[in-house]
Amino acid sequence: xxxxxxxxxxxxxxxxxxxxxxxxxxxxxxxxxxxxxxxxxxxxxxxxxxxxxxxxxxxxxxxxxxxxxxxxxxxxxxxxxxxxxxxxxxxxxxxxxxxxxxxxxxxxxxxxxxxxxxxxxxx
Numbered sequence: 001x002x003x004x005x006x007x008x009x010x011x012x013x014x015x016x017x018x019x020x021x022x023x024x025x026x027x028x029x030x031x032x033x034x035x036x037x038x039x040x041x042x043x044x045x046x047x048x049x050x051x052x053x054x055x056x057x058x059x060x061x062x063x064x065x066x067x068x069x070x071x072x073x074x075x076x077x078x079x080x081x082x083x084x085x086x087x088x089x090x091x092x093x094x095x096x097x098x099x100x101x102x103x104x105x106x107x108x109x110x111x112x113x114x115x116x117x118x119x120x121x122x123x
Contacts, residue, residue, distance in 0.1 A: 001026045001027065001112070002024055002025070002026045002027050002029075002032065002098050002111075002112040003024065003025045003026045003112075004022055004023070004024055004096050004097070004098060004112055004113060004114035005022065005023050005114055005115070006020060006021065006022045006094065006095065006096050006114040006115065006116060006117040007020070007021050007022075007023070007117060008020040008021050008117060009094060009117030009118045009119045010118075010119070010120070011120045011121075011122065012086055012119075012120070012121055012122070013121070013122050014086060014087055014088055014121055014122065014123050015085060015086065016086050016121070017082070017083060017084045017085075017086065018083045018086065018119060019080060019081070019082050019083070020036070020080065020081040020083065020094055020096075020117060020119075021078055021079075021080055022034070022036075022078065022079045022080075022081075022096030022114055023076075023077060023078050024077045024078070024079070024098065025077065029074055029077040030053055030054075030074040031053065031100055032053065032098040032099060032100055032112075033050060033051070033052060033053065033098065033099050033100070033101075033102060033103045034050065034051050034070075034072060034079040034096060034097070034098055035047070035048075035049065035050040035051075035096065035097045035098075035099075035107075035110060036048040036049045036050075036070060036079075036081045036094060036095070036096055036097075037094070037095045037096075037097060037107050038090075038092035038093065038094045038095070038119075039092055039093050039095070039116075040091060040092040040093075043092075045095070045107045046061065046092075046107075047061050047105035047106075047107065048060070048061055048064055048068065048070075048081070048094070049061070049064065049068060049069075049070035049081060050070070050103055050104065050105070051070045051071065051072050051079065052103060054074075055071060055072050055074075057103070058070055059103075059105070061105075063089075064083075064090075067083065067084050067085045067086075068081060068082065068083050068084070069081070069082040069084075070082075079096060081094070081096075083119070086119075086121045087121060088121045088122065088123045089121075090119060090121050091119060091120050091121050092118075092119060093116040093117065093118050093119075094116060094117050094118075094119050095113055095114055095115075095116045096113070096114045097110035097112060097113050097114075098110065098111065098112040098113075099111050099112070
């Protein structure tokens with residue numbers, strides 16, 4: 001089992017920045033692909049970004065490319081999502097996810113999830 005706890009969400013004006021953190025515990029963190037997803041009210045959970053075990057490979061949704069950066073610190077068992085140039089359409093609950101074998105965009109393929117952190121971007 002892997003336990004994930006997100007933090008860092010909040011209210012920010014359009015154009016601002018936030019950094020989300022996801023702290024993992026329970027198993028060897030460096031063995032897991034880590035992803036970020038988001039879900040707005042009444043919508044499906046959408047892929048945001050994913051990072052490989054070592055951090056050497058990343059992938060992003062088109063909507064966040066060039067604005068968001070995913071990174072990880074395996075010594076701290078933490079994955080981050082740096083979000084810059086935020087837009088009102090980025091408003092959602094952000095979730096981190098972990099899986100040992102899946103590096104991809106489909107949320108149903110991730111085995112472990114955090115409880116989510118709310119990000120609200122005002123215009």
